[in-house]
Amino acid sequence: MTLHMTELEVRLPDRRSASSFSTSKKPMAEVSCIMDNGRTREIVVPVRVGRLLMADAVALPLPEEEAFDAIHALEGKICFAQLTEMLSRRDYAVLEARERLLNYGYREIEIDAALSKAIDARFLDDRRFATYFISERIRRGWGRRKIEIELKRKGVDAGDLPGYPEEFFSDDDELDRAIELLSRKSIPAVRPQEKLIRHLMTKGFSYSVSAAAARHRLSSDTL
Known part of the structure; x- marks a missing residue:
């Protein structure tokens, strides 16, 4: 005998429970999936999905397996x-992007599908992201070392970029930027x-560049 899902009871997190979560991990909606034999299955879904389920985004009754497929399809659509x-x-x-979606509570299978679709459409492109990130952080006064560390944290190896590092950095440019930073300090x-030297190294400049810039700053101050 095939069970049918006849009703969904959705409980959204209240403000008090939401405040108990960390800033990165988002609260989830709790869903009671009620079958025609009275049995209930409990699941959790991202809040945005829960709100749509409250609005009857999945038309019931449906056979149990079809109903869960419909819920997962809805989650995949909202994830993208x-x-x-x-x-x-x-x-x-x-x-x-993956970590952000995981924090919202989407399942990995939906996240993988959404990311794949975005990559195919070139909405997501690690090389494009890294190229812009490097130029923007250079503008902010970051050194090469700090930029590479931060890109690695985001899952991007700067060494995979065509022409890296020669087309992005040179020793003279690094020194000029370090000197410019110290001129305002x-x-x-x-x-x-x-x-x-310590100030420049916290900005991601190498010790040799930091030391040279510090010597330049101190010598220019005595002129």
Whole structure:
């Protein structure tokens, strides 16, 4: 005998329970899936999916397996919609987008499908993302080391970029940018060279570049 799902009872998280979650992991909607024999199966779905289920986005009754397929199909559709909304606000690396969708509670199978579709449509492109990220962080005064570390955290290996690093950095450019940064910084009264070097290294510049820029800053101040 085939069971049919006849009703869905959706409970959205209230403000109190939502505030108990970490800032990255989002609260989930709880769904009671009621069958025609009185049996109930409990599942959780992202809140956006839960709201649609409350609005009868899945027409019941349906055979149990078909009903769950319909719920998963709805989740996949909303997952891709949320991904495109994210990308309309700013570019993402693929791993970064995946982690964001996982935090919203989408299942990996739906996330993989959404990411694949976005990559095929070139909505997501790690090389494009990395190229823009590097140029933007250079503009902000970051050094090469910090940029590479941050890209790695986002799942992108800068070494995979065509022409990297020669087409993005040169020793002279790094030194010029380090000197420019220090020109806007006052010279510390105590251990000035050590502190200036440390300041540049926290920005991602190598020790050799930081030391050269610090020497330049201190020598120019004495002129």
